[in-house]
Amino acid sequence: MKFKTTIAKGAAVAALLFAGAAQAQDNLRLGTEGAFPPFNFIDSSGELAGFDVDIGLALCAEMGRTCDLVAQDWDGIIPGLIANKYDFVIASMFITEERKKQVAFSDPYYLAAMSFVAAKDAGITDFSTEALSGMTFGAQSGTTQADFIQAVYPEADLRLYASQDDANLDMASGRLDLMVGDTIPLSDWTLKTDDGACCEIIGEPITDPEFVGDGVGIAIRQEDTELVEAINTALAAIIENGTYKEINDKYFDINVRTMKAE
The missing domain is CATH 3.40.190.10 (Periplasmic binding protein-like II)
Structure with a gap:
């Protein structure tokens, strides 16, 4: 009987550990700068906010993932991604050939000049x-x-x-x-x-x-091809379902995907 009880407890612990690991895998870390209003900034309550942050959180919700926000100075934002400090960067980063040598990019989520x-x-x-x-x-x-x-x-x-x-x-x-x-x-x-x-x-x-470059994109580690695909799918979905427009209109008088008034 004692042996059976030990096995049962071990199974319960294993189940808890498995659930914890699964939950950890569902969590993503979103890196942004926090010093580039209205795209990303620290609000009056000391929290990260802005267009980039709202779009990033909407993508996480669409993917069914929980996202933690990580602030990073601009100079270290790509090195931080490569060093696994966060899983993707949404910080108004132009998609350029030079940056493509270091990171992968999503489809553009807005245009810029x-x-x-x-x-x-x-x-x-x-x-x-x-x-x-x-x-x-x-x-x-x-x-x-x-x-x-x-x-x-x-x-x-x-x-x-x-x-x-x-x-x-x-x-x-x-x-x-x-x-x-x-x-x-x-x-x-x-x-x-x-x-x-x-x-x-x-x-x-x-x-x-x-x-x-080719617009503004979300940076992801080059080896994380599944995440690139998931983010692109989620981006298309929030554009289609109107979430993107709601966030856009919260910050801008124009559609930043086209840089034109609507």
């Missing part, structure tokens, strides 16, 4: 390499915006920042002649914030595929 920002009285109308040579540019470190400035304006004084907010601060303080960043966040900053009132978006949007 980059823009120049300058002080309202700057009077800059010529954006040629020669005209802007020697000017002081600002951009977030490790971004395609920084790559663009280095490639097109090699003689510029480029200052790199840990976050877009840090770059905005120096732009507002008059320490930069120009700044390059994603169009939508910079539009929000210049039109909807007090410190951004100093400045305006100038020139045409920068849409060169060499720098903006």
Whole structure:
């Protein structure tokens, strides 16, 4: 009888361990930056929030998975994914050939362009390499915006920042002649914030595929092919069932999948 009781207890423990392992496998870790409003930011309660976060959580719900949020500085966001700190990254990351060498990407979940920002009285109308040579540019470190400035304006004084907010601060303080960043966040900053009132978006949007890639995608480790497929299936589903539009309309006046008003 004692032997049978031991077996029964062992079976119960095994069942609990199996259930725990299954539950752990159902959990995913979503990595994002938390410093790129309105796409990802820390809200007034200290929680990660924004368009990227809401889309990521909607994808998790569609996949039937529980997701934990992980904040990561931009410079370390791809190394953190490769090091298994989280399972996928949704942080407004352009899909570029260079990044494809390190990670896999989902289908694009929105389109994006980059823009120049300058002080309202700057009077800059010529954006040629020669005209802007020697000017002081600002951009977030490790971004395609920084790559663009280095490639097109090699003689510029480029200052790199840990976050877009840090770059905005120096732009507002008059320490930069120009700044390059994603169009939508910079539009929000210049039109909807007090410190951004100093400045305006100038020139045409920068849409060169060499720098903006094939849109904005979700980064996944290259070996996690099943997760790539699952995320793509879930993305198509939330677009089809209207969840994507609800989230889009919470943050934007345009459809960011097409960059057009509806």
